[in-house]
Amino acid sequence: MTLKLYYHPLSSFCQKALIAFYERDVPFEGVIVDLGDPAQRAALEALWPIGKFPVLGDEEKGVTVPEASLVVEYLDRARPGPPPMIPADADAALQVRLWDRLIDNYIHLPMQKVVGDSLRPEGSKDPHGVAEAKAQIARSWTILDAHLAKSGADWAAGKAFTLADCAAAPALFYGNVVRPFDGHAQVEAYFDRLIDRPSFARCIEEARPYWKFFPLEWPESYL
Numbered sequence: 001m002t003l004k005l006y007y008h009p010l011s012s013f014c015q016k017a018l019i020a021f022y023e024r025d026v027p028f029e030g031v032i033v034d035l036g037d038p039a040q041r042a043a044l045e046a047l048w049p050i051g052k053f054p055v056l057g058d059e060e061k062g063v064t065v066p067e068a069s070l071v072v073e074y075l076d077r078a079r080p081g082p083p084p085m086i087p088a089d090a091d092a093a094l095q096v097r098l099w100d101r102l103i104d105n106y107i108h109l110p111m112q113k114v115v116g117d118s119l120r121p122e123g124s125k126d127p128h129g130v131a132e133a134k135a136q137i138a139r140s141w142t143i144l145d146a147h148l149a150k151s152g153a154d155w156a157a158g159k160a161f162t163l164a165d166c167a168a169a170p171a172l173f174y175g176n177v178v179r180p181f182d183g184h185a186q187v188e189a190y191f192d193r194l195i196d197r198p199s200f201a202r203c204i205e206e207a208r209p210y211w212k213f214f215p216l217e218w219p220e221s222y223l
């Protein structure tokens with residue numbers, strides 16, 4: 001086994017990468033990193049100075065791959081096999097990357113902002129930034145809802161499950177906690193498909209023992 005994934009089961013960006021492993025049953029050695037432990041954080045930073053996970057190590061090739069989208073893309077090349085997370089057709093691949101970027105930048109990162117702010121001590125909170133982040137997520141629900149209605153497809157970038165859906169699953173799961181879907185029927189139906197997908201259902205189950213460390217209240221429907 002030469003693929004090592006440095007991750008934590010509760011981390012949304014790590015779940016994005018894990019989904020791609022589970023979609024194709026790609027074997028890997030998982031290294032759970034506790035960022036609260038200075039030695040483990042230092043070891044992660046030695047691999048990738050930004051100090052964020054997931055990070056993939058391919059020992060056979062001597063390659064380190066940070067950033068969830070790149071981990072998914074690397075897996076497609078290093079362990080090819082159906083279903084590809086990025087289609088071979090260049091135009092289709094562009095759509096997949098577009099929705100991956102939209103979901104990361106306009107749902108996932110604003111969600112992180114809201115969660116991160118809840119961990120700040122009193123006196124250092126950023127209510128204006130949190131309001132902006134929630135408004136951005138709300139706009140994204142509207143945009144995604146219209147996109148899904150127009151495409152009529154089950155998945156974010158068409159008929160096949162791709163990198164865009166790996167991005168969407170945890171972004172919607174945690175995004176809905178900080179800014180609920182609020183009756184966007186297409187987003188809700190898409191979310192139901194994502195949580196029924198065995199790869200993501202497995203991520204949710206693996207994260208569940210760590211839910212107590214999440215700083216916000218889980219929706220009733222998740223419990």
Ligand SMILES: N[C@@H](CCC(=O)N[C@@H](CS)C(=O)NCC(=O)O)C(=O)O
Nearest residue numbers: 011012013051052053054067068069
């Ligand atoms: N752009 C990165 C973001 C990764 C990221 O933000 N990971 C979070 C966990 S979900 C993290 O490592 N946070 C630790 C920290 O910021 O100290 C990616 O796409 O992989």
